[in-house]
Amino acid sequence: MSLVLDSASFVLFVIGGAFIFTGGLGVLRMPDLYTRMHPAGITDTTGTILVLAGCLLQADLGLVTVKLAAILVFLLLTAPTAAYALANAARLAGVVPLRAAPRREDAAR
Amino acid sequence: MTTVFGIFLLTLLLVTAIGIVRAKDLFVAVMLSGIYSLQIAAVFFILDAADVALTEAAVGAGVAAVLMLGALALVTREERPATGPRRLALAVVALTALLVVYATFDQPRLGDPGAPVHQHVAPWYLAETARLIDVPNVVTAILASFRGYDTLGELFVIFTAGIGVMFVLAVPRDARNGEEPSIDSAGLRHHLIPRVVGRLLVPFIVLFGLYVQFHGDYGPGGGFQAGALIATGLILHALIEGERAALRVVHRNVLLGLIAGGALLYTGVGIAGMLLGGRFLDYSVLRADPVAGQHLGILLVELGVGMTVTGVLLTIFHAFAARASVR
Amino acid sequence: MYYVASIAILVTMALALARALLGPTGYDRVLAVNMFGTKTVLLLSVIALLYGRADFLDLALAYALINFIGVLAVLKFVQQHALRHFKTNKEA
């Protein structure tokens, strides 16, 4: 049983780690704010869920599970909210998405 | 392996520090110092200092960042190219660094169990806490009882800061230089989703703060961390609902009451020890059973710390925020 | 096994830091700060389990909450600042 759990969380950790890394790479490499929000919002959150799920499998049932679940729920609630608020604020402040502005220097203003 | 993690994080920390110094936009510097706090807190966690990590995160990444933003909202955001005494700075800094590095060569290495600090006073705490105070968290035991007098001083440091900020910012704003247009601090009115989520979170944060307050004997936490968390929760409330609404929930006088009440509670517990035949801050005499007395004393003083810290941090936040709003 | 996840998280932290330092807009930095915060939460959770001290998950929870508040505060500041510039420009 424990072997099954261990290998399951190992798989979750590896996939989650890969997602997280991809997300980080995307945030660094994507060309403008809105495209960067994509890896930060989706890929990264997937990775977070997977890693925390891996942790959940390892933890004994009890307060620890509750805490991990609470962290998961909080992250799931706050990450999209923050992303939404960020995009909204940026759009209102006049940051133009890339396709409307051919050069990044313009988009930055 | 965790040592390597630590070294990696410390390297990131250095990069961040240099980024902070070089940033021309003060707003960027503040955000980077938020990251800086998270990093140093993670390093503390790796170095086994769970309580300190919790505090540093709550204070550095939470309260300090909010305060600096509050101050930045009142002053200019751009830094003028510096013309300070660079040569002098470099000389002073180089001298200090040489001194410090010179000292390192005779210092015990990281994690060396034979280091003097692990030989003399600390083992006594680890060995005797279970018998004398009987709480698992030795940090709490030392903080609230063995070195409770330091914590009393700490409480009064933050108390002084609260009084000081109140005093300094109590002056009516001078109209001469008020060329910036006034801003209504109405909160994040236009953002429906953050408001809903925020409202949902506020009670949980306060609840979690209370958990940290009263669970501090068993896990990382205690009055200061709890105070910082509760204050951040209420600051969140103020951020999404606006200053005025927040002040309606917790009035200024309530805050002053919290500040003074916490300070009086801590000092009062100390004096009770004196009146009951012990020394100042002697909790053993509070109850017939010394250990139960210690528990009661720790509970009360931690409560005092939590009250004052919550009150002071909120007062400071409101003092800054009120200055930005319409006058 | 925890190391795999930790290393991925640490590397991502470095990447997010790079974005925070590069900018170019304030919003990019906010994004990076937020990402850095969530990565710290994950790192703490993983290390807490790695150390076998699951009771320290409190810290991760606290970080998650504080991180969110930080991001909201920053957003509010940016919003106020944009508003102020907007008004100043209009008056000028």
Added chain:
Amino acid sequence: MIEVFGLFNYWVFAALLMTGLYTVIAKTNLVKKMIGLAMFQSAVFLLYITMDKVEGGTAPILRNDVPGQIYSNPLPQVLILTAIVVGIATLALGLSIVVRIHEAYGTIEEDEAAKMDRE
């Protein structure tokens, strides 16, 4: 190798101390000075916390389920908890004074304010 690792924390402490002190002395912007001051103080936190670590130890929250557990030193942690509070207190007071300086002088650059004082 272990020699280098064992002192790395202290060197980072020295480097942060330098960075913070440099910011405080060389920058004229008052907010930047406060940020530098906070960094300077946090470097000291690192010094203290580094000395609390014991090889193979864990955080000093006693647990009865693991016999013979080694714990890290709790005392520096207590001291740094206090020092963090001192840091935030100083920061808050300093920032409030900066705000007042900005209102009174219309600038937060030290040399400009000093020039106005001399006039």
Added chain:
Amino acid sequence: MSGLTHLPILAVVVPLLTAPLVALLRDRTLAWIAAVAASLCTLAVAITLVGALESVEYLAYPLGSWPAPYGIELRVDAFSALLLLIVTGASSAGLLIARDSLVGEVGSERQHLYLTAWLLAVAGLAGIVVSGDAFNIFVFLEVSSLATYVLIAGGPRRPALTAVFNYLIMGTIGATFYLIGVGLIYMMTGTLNLADMEQRISGVTELKPILVAGGFITIGLALKAAIFPLHAWLPGAYTHAPHAATVFIAACSTKVALYVLLRFDFFIFQGNLPDHEAQFRVFALPLAVVAMLVASALAIFERRNLKRMLAYSSIAHVGYIVFGAALATQTGLTAGILHMFNHALAKGTLFLAAASIGLGGAAVTFERLAGAGRRMPITTAAFVVGGLGLIGIPGTAGFVGKWYLVVGAAELGPAGVLMVVPLLVSSVLAVLYVWRAIEVAYFGSPDSARSSAPAVRAEAPLPMLAVLIVAAAANLWFGFLPSMPLTLAERAAEVLLTEPDQHK
């Protein structure tokens, strides 16, 4: 357990407990009464402590009843008692005049906050001097520093803000340096209790960290004490603080930092660092001499603001104290410590007089001083007494300290006799600047077009005048009968010079 046992802690608890109560009192008069009562109570505690110390070497007070190196211990000996006397005396004098003096400087709606900060400063300074624990000293150093920043920030003109910001930066750097030093000592000894540290430090063989710690602590506290090249914060802070607060701060804050400095250098380091006394002498003596000469000269060249002139004179007098300590002999240390007391008396009197002259929140410029001798004869007479004390004229308290300094220097042989020269030169410089102030006060005619001072005879209100007269009388009293502070200073010097193994 007699009532006497709790005395050391009472010196801290009384102001500490009153401070939050004062914050809650909105009424200006009530707040002031409470603050004065607390300050006078603390003064009474200090006097009782001095009496109690006649029979014992020191009083120890383990907080929370925890045994010494594990819990925090207060330890009051003659040195701490003398400092406590200075702190509480200066605070009481300042507070007694605060009610009249703060009008026009600090708005009445925030005076209760100001008085709270004042009590916190008293508690912080008292906490430092009674403490026997290195880290505890840091905590109370910060309480007192933050409170002092608030006291200075209350100044009515905007330079107060830049002055206090400078002080905040320098003070925090100083305190952090101290913290680094304590950390390094803790790293090598494992203890924070001063007495325990003194014992254990002699067993440390790796000297580099201890040496560096010595450097950090000395520089950090020198910043706080405004020892000469690190004094930049002081003139602005003293000049722009509200007058009543200047009386308090100028009389004791630098002295408390010097107290800690001497504690560490003579108590902790001398037992371990080889030739530490010689090092200290080589390091401190030139600084002291330069401070005495340069700061006195700066005082002469300050021609606008009386308080700034007195502030430069304070830097010079810090130099005198360091000079005495740097001799590292029984006489030298006695002289230095005695001079702490005497200088506090003289400077306190002078700033009290300045507060009367600048009543109503005016800056104490020489223009305002002009003609004060005719308008306010009693105040000016007290000013003269304080000024004579500053110079060191026989019959004033200031003379006794300077006399011992000369004797202490001369004891060192021919080189020491040479050291007497800067002492005398500095005193001559003091004659010049004090004389100029007196001349302006008596013979200067107020330029009525530019001066806001009333031309008719107008002494300060009675409470201020009474405090001023008492202070001036104390200057003379301790000039003729210096036995009380002298005994304390002698015993303090003995404590500092005793080798660690000779205790107990």
